[in-house]
Amino acid sequence: MKPYVGWLLGLCLLGAAVLGVGWPQAEPERPLVIWSGRNLPELMALGREFTARTGRAVLVETPGNFVEKFEILAQQGEGQGPDIIIWAHDRFAAWAQAGLLEPIPASALPQGLCLPEAAAPLREANHLQGYPLQLESLVLFWNRTLLPAAPQGDGEFARLARTLPAGVDLVGWDLSSPYHSWPFVTAGVPRGLWVDGQQRLRLDADQPQVLANMQRLTDWLQQGWMPKGLSYELVLDRFSQGKLAMMVGGPWDARRLDKSGIDYGVTGLPALAGQAVHPFYGVIAAGISSNSREKLLAREFIEQWLLTAKGMALYQADVDTGLVACYGQTQALNARRQAILQSVRQGVPMPSHPAMPLFWNSSTAALNNYFSGRLSAQDAWQEAQLRVNQPEHH
Template sequence: MDRRTVLKQLGAATAFGSLAGCVGVQEQDTETATNDDGGDGSDDGSADQDTETAGPAGEATAWYSLPEPELPGREKAIETFTSETRHTVEGSDISDLEQKTTSAVPAGQGPQVFDWAHDWVGDYYQRGFLTDQSDDLTVDLDVFTDAAADAVQYEGNVVGLPYSAETVTLVYNTDVVDEAPESVSDMVAVMDEYHDPDAGQYGLSYPFDPYFTSAFLQGFGGYYFDPAADPQLGVDRDETIQGLEFALENLTPYMPNDPTYEPQAAAFAEGNAAFAINGPWYLATLNDKGVNYEVTSLPAVDGGELRPYTGISMWYFAKAMESGGADATAGREFVEWYATNEEIHLQNAEEHGAIPVLDSLVGSDDLPANVQAYSETVGQGIPMPTDPKMNKVWGPMETALIDAFNGDATAEEALTTAATDIRENWE
C-alpha cells in the first residue's frame, strides 16, 4: 500500500467521517463506470470545435477518488465540458482507485483517464496501464511549472497532464496561537504551555506516517529513496535517523497518543490542538468545523531545512486510449481543457486550498493567502520519486514510524529494520 492510498483511505474526514479519501462517498459500480458512458455529446459552439471539421464525437470515462466536498466541483466541471464540446465525459468517483485500476485496466475495462497523484507514474507505465500521448497533445508542457511537467513524464513519455500540487505544512489555531512561529523552538514553547492531555488539549496534530513526517526525516540531509543517489536507499543513513530523532524529541510529546491519521487530524479539527501539520485537502474539514486557523510555511530548524515530499495531482492517460479513436480524443481533450482552465483552478484554490501548477497562476495575487502558504512550502519540498522501487519503501517506513512513535524501537532500530525489509522486498 502506497502513501497516497493510506491518505485516501484515512483521510476524507470532512466530518471524521471523511478527509483525503472516500469514507462516506458512494462507490459507483465498475461496470457502470466503464460501460455506461452517458448520452450523445453536444456542441454549442463555445469550444470552437465543429464536429464536422474536428472529428466525430467521443464518449470518455473519467475515474477519480476525491474528498466529498470536492465532488460537486468535479461533477460541475465535467458537465461544463460535456455541454460546451461535441464530446461526452462520464465521471465516476471510485473508493479504491488503486484496486479498480489494477484490475480493470489489464482486462480492457478501464477508463480513458483517471485522476491521482504522480507517484504511480513509473509503476503504472512499466505495467502497461498508461499510454503516451505526446504526439497528440495540443497543450505545451511549458505552461506548467517545471516540477509538474516533469512529474507527468516517464522515460520520455507524456502519460498525463498535471493540475495541482500538494504537500503538508503548518496550520495554527488563531484562538490559541497569536502569530506564526518562525522556528520549531517557537512552536515548542507554545505547545509546552498549551498541551494538557487530561483536559483534551494537545500541542500538535500530526499524522505520523512516512509522507507527513518526510519533512523532518529529510530535514538534515537524509532521504528515503533517490534513484540518482549512491546508495539509492537512504532510510538508515545517519542524517535520516537524526531527522526522526528530532521529531520524536520535539513533536511527538505534544501529540495525541495514536499516530494514525484520523485521531491526529481530529484533534485540531475539533479545536483541541494549537498546531497541525497537514495538507490542503484538510482545509475543507476545518472550514466545515468552523475552526479559526491560518496556514503558514514550515518553521525553521537549527542545522537543517525541512524538506517535505510533494505530490502533483494529475490526469493519467490510461491504456484504453492506446488504440486512438473518438473516445480517446474525448478523454485527451477533456484533460487538456481541465488542466489549463484557470477558472477551475482558481475556484479549487478558493474552495479547497488546491495549489495550481499553471505558470500563469503560480504566485498570483488572485490566490488565497492559505494557498500561497502551501505553494511556498511546495517550493521547499522534494517531489515523490516515480521509480517503481519507491512502492516498496512506504510500507516498511510506516511500520518503522509507528514502532518509534510507540516507543517499541529507537529511531535507529526502527529505520535499520525498515531498510533491511525494503532491500529484501526489492530482491
C-alpha cells in the same frame, strides 16, 4: 417494384417485428468516463459544459479501491475501465511501465504557463506520463486563537507550550504516517530517498542526522508538546475542537476545518533543530488509459477544456484543491496556496517509481517500531532499508 416483391418485403418486416428481431441498431455513444480519487464538483461542472458544447456525455466517478480496480480492468482489454484517470503522480511510473497509459507529448502543455515543479515528476524521455493538474504538499495549520503567530522552528516550542491552556497540546500529526513524518525525519539530510542510475529506488535512512532527528521527535513527546498515539482522524478532531494548537496536514483537510469554524492560519512546516524540512510534494495528474476507445476525445477534454485558464480557475475553486499546475501565476494566491507553494519549493517530489508502495509500507513499519519502543531508530531504519533496497531477499 413488382407487387410480389413488395408483398414479400412487407412479410419479412412483419415477421421481424413479431419475432422482436428488427434491424441492427447503432449502439448509443458511451460517455467519456473519468475516474478521480476525490469528488470534485467543479470537474463535474466542467464535464457538463463540455457535453453542452460537444454533445458528448462526461461521467465522473470516484470508485473505492481506485488503483486496484483500474489495474484489474486494464488487463481485460480495450474499452474496459475509465478513459481518463486523475491520481497522484507517484503511481504513474508503474502504470506507464505496464503499458496502461498513453504517452503525452510534452508540447501538449501550455508553454510557459505551468510551474516547472509540476511537469518534472511526470517527464519521461521526450514525453509525459500524464497532464499535471495541481500540486499538493504538507503545510502547518495553526490556531489563531491559541497562538499569536506560527513558529519558524521547534526552538520556539517550549515558550509557546507555556502559553497554552490546560488540556491543549502544542502540535500533532500521525507519527506512523511516513508521508507526514518524512520531512522531519530527513531534516538536514541531502538525500534520503532517490532513484539511482539503474532505475532502482534507494533508501538511506540509517545515517546520523536521521537518528538525531528521530531523537528530537522523541523529545517533543517527552516534553509533552506532542501527544502520543495520534491517528489522522484524532488529529483533525482535536484541532477542530481547539485542543491542538498546530497540526501538520494538507489542502485535503481544508473543507473539514472550515466546517468546524476554527480560526486557523496556514504556513510552511517549522524547521527541526535549525534544519529546514523537505516535505514530499505530489502532482495530481490526468492520465489517458491506453485501453480507452476515446483517446482523441479524452485529449480534447483535457487540453481544450480542463487544462485552460478557465478550466484551471474552475478546478482551483474547490476548497480542497492544492495549487493549480498551470495558469496559477495569473491568479492571486491565498495564504493556504502560498504555503503550499513554499512547501513545494523547499520540498522534493515523491519518486514516481513502481517500488514506492514498498517504501510506504516499510517506512510505516519503521516508524511504528520506533515510536512503540520495539526497535531503536537505527534498527528500525536498517530493517526498512533492507526491504526497499533488497526486495528480492524479502
